Amino acid sequence: MKNQVKVVLSVMLMGIFSGCVPAVQPQIRGIGGALGTTVPSQAQTQPLPLPPTEVVDREYGAKPTNYISAIRSYSTNKIPRANLSQFKYGKPKRAYKRKGFAYGGAVAWKGWLVEATVATPTRTGRLLTPKPYMFLFSGGQVVEHILGNTHKLIIKVDK
């Protein structure tokens, strides 16, 4: 009997010291992630990053998320040969624009502004030096574009 107790105790001790503790099953990511990569157990990691959420500013509205496609589709009718042009995009910034003083000078637009540079080809096909543009967004859509990256009536809130 004493021998049996000794065997059980020694097995338990071995189990404890060998770390033979039931572990959490490893998680396998699904389609779209790194298929087959093992994510460390929850006990060892921080929470997974959340998917990007919509940033909504009380004054300036929702930050445009798919601004690149919005600018591309808007530009087709507004910038000559936009479909052949090369675009480079900045990040959305909060901004507002005043009306010209001839029209009263009140705030005419408040929202998100995306700066971009557009290199358009000439009618002979030669690519010109990129020109800066400001695209003004309201409700996720481009409402106006302004040539240049400064304007006396546009105030960029985010630098």
Add this chain to the structure above:
Amino acid sequence: MANFNTHFMVAAGASAVVSGTLLSMEVVMPEQAVTAFMLGTLGGLLPDVDSAHSTSIKVGFNVLSLLMTIMLIFIKSSTYSLIEMFIVAGLVFAGIRYALLDVFRKISKHRGMFHSIPVALIWGIAVAILMQYFFALNSLVSWVYGFMITTGYFVHLILDELYSVDLGNRRMKRSSGTAMKFGKFKTTKDKVQTAVIYASIPLLLTVAPDTTLIENALFSQDAWITFKDILLPFDGKWFMH
């Protein structure tokens, strides 16, 4: 010195060439090219605005008073009633067209500093500022309009200088050198006036729109190549497009 009709025709011709070139270089859109042409022509009449009984002063003040009246209507159309707007617009028009014109006639002197190169530049800068702050136009178009005013102004000054050469008698008229000058330096008053005009240029530039776009559009290597591209048919086929 050339008369009103000559100034008008030459300024209109020069403005048509310049605005047409800017349109072809795709610096401006067609409707902007039309405005640029009109401003260039107006610039060609401006230097004679200081001549008390010239046609230019009447045209200039007519345009100014109409512009200010229309501007007032834009600003107040949402708040004023029709009768209020009619009264105020009438007062503004009469105030500029008659009262201000009278004051201007008394204080101005023909062939004073109005006929000078720095004043031509000041007009261009002032128009660029006005276009951006008052009409919210972008920096490039604002400067193109300013450039057109200055171009028209220079055309007038050059024309006056050319008319000061008497080709028949092969002599220079007394008016020679009074149209296109850098300043007046005879009396202390002239010197002060010239100094004030020159000092106002950098001051105006501090509030003027950004010049990067106009520099790239008109005074860069890229602009020169674009000009050469549009000067002749790029594929060698004349009138076949």
